[in-house]
Amino acid sequence: MNIIEIENLTYSYxxxxxxILKNISLTVEEGDFLAVVGNxxxxxxxxxxxxxxxxPHFIDGDFEGSVKVGGINTLESDVGTLACKAGYVYQDxxxxxxxxTVLDDASYACLNYAMPDYIERxxxxxxxxxxxxxxxxxxxxxxxGQTHLLALAGAVSLRPxxxxxxxxxxxxxxxxxDKIYGVLKELNKKYGxxxxxxxxxxxxxxxxxxHVMLMRxxxxxxxxxxxxxxxxxxxxxxxxxxxPQVTIAAHQxxxxxxxxENQLLPTTISEGKNAFQHLSYHFxxxxxxxxxxxxxxxxxxxxxxxxxxxxxxxxxxxxxGLDLEIRRGEKIALIGSNGAGKSTLMKxxxxxxxxxxxxxxxxxxxxxxxxxxxxxxxxxxxxxNPEEMFIKDSIRAxxxxxxxxxxxENWQARTDELLARFxxxxxxxxxxxxxxxxxxxxxxxxxGIALNPGxxxxxxxxxxxxxxxxxxxxxxLTDMKDITETVMIATHDMQLVCxxxxxxxxxxxxRVVADGSRDEIFGNQEILDTVGIRPxxxxxxxxxxxxxxxxxxxxxxxxxxxxx
Amino acid sequence: MKMKKKLSENILDKFxxxxxxxxxxxxxxxxxxxxxxxxxxxxxxxxxxxxxxxPWFVNNLWFLMxxxxxxxxxxVLARVAGLVLLLFAxxxxxQTGYLLVVSFLFGGDASTIVPLxxxxxxxxxxxxxxxxxxxxLDPDRLSNGLMWYGCPERLSFSISYAYRILPMLMEEFQNxxxxxxxxxxxxxxxxxxxxxxxxFYQVKVVMHAFYPxxxxxxxxxxxxxxxxxxxxxxxxxxxxxxxxxxxxALKVTYNDLLFLAISFLWIAISILLSTLF
Numbered sequence: 001m002n003i004i005e006i007e008n009l010t011y012s013y014x015x016x017x018x019x020i021l022k023n024i025s026l027t028v029e030e031g032d033f034l035a036v037v038g039n040x041x042x043x044x045x046x047x048x049x050x051x052x053x054x055x056p057h058f059i060d061g062d063f064e065g066s067v068k069v070g071g072i073n074t075l076e077s078d079v080g081t082l083a084c085k086a087g088y089v090y091q092d093x094x095x096x097x098x099x100x101t102v103l104d105d106a107s108y109a110c111l112n113y114a115m116p117d118y119i120e121r122x123x124x125x126x127x128x129x130x131x132x133x134x135x136x137x138x139x140x141x142x143x144x145g146q147t148h149l150l151a152l153a154g155a156v157s158l159r160p161x162x163x164x165x166x167x168x169x170x171x172x173x174x175x176x177x178d179k180i181y182g183v184l185k186e187l188n189k190k191y192g193x194x195x196x197x198x199x200x201x202x203x204x205x206x207x208x209x210x211h212v213m214l215m216r217x218x219x220x221x222x223x224x225x226x227x228x229x230x231x232x233x234x235x236x237x238x239x240x241x242x243x244p245q246v247t248i249a250a251h252q253x254x255x256x257x258x259x260x261e262n263q264l265l266p267t268t269i270s271e272g273k274n275a276f277q278h279l280s281y282h283f284x285x286x287x288x289x290x291x292x293x294x295x296x297x298x299x300x301x302x303x304x305x306x307x308x309x310x311x312x313x314x315x316x317x318x319x320x321g322l323d324l325e326i327r328r329g330e331k332i333a334l335i336g337s338n339g340a341g342k343s344t345l346m347k348x349x350x351x352x353x354x355x356x357x358x359x360x361x362x363x364x365x366x367x368x369x370x371x372x373x374x375x376x377x378x379x380x381x382x383x384x385n386p387e388e389m390f391i392k393d394s395i396r397a398x399x400x401x402x403x404x405x406x407x408x409e410n411w412q413a414r415t416d417e418l419l420a421r422f423x424x425x426x427x428x429x430x431x432x433x434x435x436x437x438x439x440x441x442x443x444x445x446x447x448g449i450a451l452n453p454g455x456x457x458x459x460x461x462x463x464x465x466x467x468x469x470x471x472x473x474x475x476x477l478t479d480m481k482d483i484t485e486t487v488m489i490a491t492h493d494m495q496l497v498c499x500x501x502x503x504x505x506x507x508x509x510x511r512v513v514a515d516g517s518r519d520e521i522f523g524n525q526e527i528l529d530t531v532g533i534r535p536x537x538x539x540x541x542x543x544x545x546x547x548x549x550x551x552x553x554x555x556x557x558x559x560x561x562x563x564x
Numbered sequence: 565m566k567m568k569k570k571l572s573e574n575i576l577d578k579f580x581x582x583x584x585x586x587x588x589x590x591x592x593x594x595x596x597x598x599x600x601x602x603x604x605x606x607x608x609x610x611x612x613x614x615x616x617x618x619p620w621f622v623n624n625l626w627f628l629m630x631x632x633x634x635x636x637x638x639x640v641l642a643r644v645a646g647l648v649l650l651l652f653a654x655x656x657x658x659q660t661g662y663l664l665v666v667s668f669l670f671g672g673d674a675s676t677i678v679p680l681x682x683x684x685x686x687x688x689x690x691x692x693x694x695x696x697x698x699x700x701l702d703p704d705r706l707s708n709g710l711m712w713y714g715c716p717e718r719l720s721f722s723i724s725y726a727y728r729i730l731p732m733l734m735e736e737f738q739n740x741x742x743x744x745x746x747x748x749x750x751x752x753x754x755x756x757x758x759x760x761x762x763x764f765y766q767v768k769v770v771m772h773a774f775y776p777x778x779x780x781x782x783x784x785x786x787x788x789x790x791x792x793x794x795x796x797x798x799x800x801x802x803x804x805x806x807x808x809x810x811x812x813a814l815k816v817t818y819n820d821l822l823f824l825a826i827s828f829l830w831i832a833i834s835i836l837l838s839t840l841f
Binding site (some may be wrong): 052058079083095097098110112113114139350373380385387388389447476 | 732799
C-alpha cells in the first residue's frame with residue numbers, strides 16, 4: 001500500500017522567481033526506509049515540509065498538484081491532523097525542544113492536541129527512543145545525541161505512520177549516530193513506521209535504508225533500491241554525493257581492469273569481502289605518511305584540573321590532572337565522543353577559561369597571568385558554530401576587525417589578500433550569517449588566521465557540512481599548511497583525521513587515553529571499542545581483507561591491493 | 565595588597581556570564597526538591613498575596629518583625645540562589661538603608677532608627693515573600709498556578725519558555741563576548757585612567773554584542789516557530805479541554821494545609837505579642 005502519493009507537485013516560495021520543487025510525482029510504500037539525497041539547495045527540506053502540511057498551510061507560496069499522506073490530501077487538511085500522520089525532526093533539532101524537562105517535552109504535542117493519555121504516550125515514545133529513565137531530567141543535562149533522540153520522541157509520541165528526519169547525524173559522534181539509526185531501524189522493523197531521512201552519509205544509507213531518492217534542481221532524478229542506487233557512482237558524484245568508499249574503490253578497480261566488467265559493485269564491507277576476495281595485500285610505499293618536522297614544545301598542560309559549576313550538587317570535573325604537550329609544527333587531531341572535553345581543552349589553550357589548578361604554558365610562558373587579547377597573536381580558536389564569530393555586519397569588517405584594532409600594518413591590503421585566498425571577495429559585503437554553510441566556514445577560517453597566529457585551533461570544522469563542502473574545507477586546510485605552523489582540530493570526522501593529521505590525541509571522560517600516529521590509534525582495537533571510534537570505511541575494508549593493511553584513503557587501498 | 569588583588573580578581577571571575585547563567589538555572593530549577601517547591605502553587609500565590617500586601621497597612625513593630633522572621637524562614641527553606649539574595653540585600657539597602665546613613669550625617673539621632681526599621685521591615689518582608697514564591701517554585705508550577713487563577717495561557721507559556729531559552733541565549737551571548745575578547749584590543753588597564761577607559765570599552769562591547777545576538781536568535785527561532793505549530797501550540801491556546809488537563813495535575817495536599825496553618829498560627833502569635841507590648 002502506498003502511504004505517500006504525490007502527483008505533479010510544483011511549489012515556489014513567496015517572492016521567489018522560479019519554483020524550488022518542479023513537477024514532482026512520487027509514491028512511497030508503507031514501511032519503507034527512504035533516503036533522500038541531493039545537492040545543497042536542491043529542495044530536499046522543502047520537499048519534506050510538503051509532507052507534514054507546513055507547506056502550504058504555514059508557509060505560503062505557489063502550490064500546484066496534490067500530496068496525499070496516508071490517504072489524506074494535504075490541501076484539504078490542516079497542520080494538526082497531518083502532524084499525527086507525519087512527524088518531523090529538524091536538522092537544528094535543539095531549537096525544536098520547547099519544554100524544560102524530558103517527559104514534558106515528549107508529551108507536549110499530545111497535550112496540546114488534548115489527548116487524555118498524553119503522559120502515557122510521552123513515556124512510550126521515550127521508551128521507543130531509548131530514553132527511559134531520563135523522564136524527569138532537564139534538557140540541558142542531555143548530551144547532543146540524547147537531545148536528538150528527545151526531538152525524535154516528541155515526534156513519535158503522536159504515533160505518526162511516517163517519520164521524517166533532516167540530516168539526523170550531522171552533529172553527532174559515531175557512537176550516537178549508530179544509536180540514532182538503531183532506534184530508527186527498530187521503529188521501522190518492529191513498529192512498521194515509514195521513515196524518510198535526508199542523509200549525506202552514504203555508508204549509513206548502505207547499512208540501513210531500503211530505497212534512495214536522488215533530487216536534482218528541484219526534481220526527482222530517480223528512486224531506486226539502495227544497492228542499485230549506490231552503484232550509480234558517476235551520477236552520484238556529479239551531484240556531489242559520495243557513495244561508500246568501498247563502492248568507489250570497486251568502481252575504480254573496474255575502470256583499471258582489476259575487477260571483471262560484470263562484477264556488481266559492493267556497497268557494504270560484507271559485500272566487499274566477496275568482491276575483493278581475489279585480491280591480495282602487498283605493502284606499498286604509498287601508504288607511508290610523511291614525517292612531520294617537529295620543533296620545541298609550544299603548549300604544555302601541566303597537571304591541569306578544571307570543573308564546571310553545575311545547577312545541582314557538586315561541580316562537574318572536566319579535567320583532573322591533565323598533562324599534554326604540543327610541539328611546533330604538529331598537525332594534531334583531537335578526537336573523542338560528545339562531551340569528552342575537546343572544546344574545554346581548546347578554550348583553556350586560548351585563555352578563555354582558566355584552569356582551576358595546574359598551569360598551561362604557551363611558548364614557555366604561563367597563561368595564567370596573561371590576558372586573552374595578549375595571547376591572540378600567537379594562538380587562535382575557530383568556533384564550531386561560525387555564527388558566533390561574526391560580530392560585525394559584513395565579513396570584510398569581521399576579517400579586518402582584529403587587525404584594525406591592533407593597527408596592524410597594511411591591514412587593508414592583508415584583508416584583501418585573505419578575502420581572495422578564501423574566495424570570499426565577491427561576498428565581502430554580506431553578513432556572515434546569510435552565507436551558505438561552506439562559505440560561513442571559510443569566512444570563519446579567514447577570521448581565525450587574520451592575526452597570523454603560530455597555533456590554530458579548529459573546533460569541528462567540518463560538522464554540518466555536506467560532503468562536497470567538506471572536501472572543499474579539507475582542501476582549504478591543506479592549503480593553509482604553509483601559513484600556520486601548528487594546527488589542532490577537534491573532530492568526529494575520521495576521514496579528515498586520516499587524511500590530514502600527523503598525530504592523534506584521543507580524549508575520553510577528561511583523560512588522554514591514547515596519543516600517537518594513525519597506525520597506532522586505528523590499529524588498536526581496544527581503544528577503538530572503548531572510545532567508540534568508527535574508522536573510515538575503507539580502513540575497515542582493508543582490515544577485513546588483511547590485518548596488515550592500513551589503508552586510510554581509497555587511493556591507498558587501490559595501491560595496496562593487487563591481483564595475485 | 566595581595567589579598568586585595570585576589571579579591572578583585574575573584575569578584576570579576578564570579579560575575580561572568582557563565583556565573584549568571586548558572587544562577588538563573590539554579591534559581592529556576594536547582595531547588596525543586598525543597599519543602600516550598602512541593603507546595604501547591606495556588607496556595608503559595610494566596611500566601612504571597614497576604615504577605616505581600618498586609619505589611620503595608622500595619623505599623624506595629626512586633627507584628628512586622630513576626631512576619632519578617634516567617635518569610636526569612638521560608639526563604640531559607642526554598643534554598644534561594646546566592647545572586648538573588650545579594651540583589652535583595654542591595655535592593656533593601658538602596659531603598660532604606662542609605663536613609664539611615666544620610667540622617668546620621670545630617671545630625672539625626674537614635675530616634676530615626678525605629679521609623680526606618682519599620683519601613684525596612686515592610687520592604688524586606690514583601691521582597692522575601694516574592695523571592696520565596698517566584699524563586700522557590702519552578703517556572704512550570706508557577707505558570708500553572710497563574711493559569712488556574714485565569715491568567716492567559718500565553719503568559720504562562722512565556723514564563724516557562726523564557727526559562728527554557730534563557731540559558732541558551734546566555735551561552736550564545738557569552739560566546740559572542742568571547743569573540744570580542746579574543747579579537748578585540750582593549751585599552752591597557754593597569755592605571756586608574758586605564759581602568760575607567762576599560763570600563764567604557766566593556767560597556768561598548770556588550771552593546772555591540774547585542775546585534776549579533778539578536779540576529780543569531782532570530783535565525784534559531786525560525787525552527788522553533790515551525791516546531792510549535794507542528795506541536796499544536798496554536799490549537800491548545802483555544803481549546804478549553806487542554807487547560808483542564810494541564811491543571812488536573814494540581815492538587816492541594818495535607819502539607820499545603822499544614823503550611824498555611826503554621827503561617828497563620830505564627831501571625832496570630834505576632835498579633836498577640838503586638839497587643840501585649
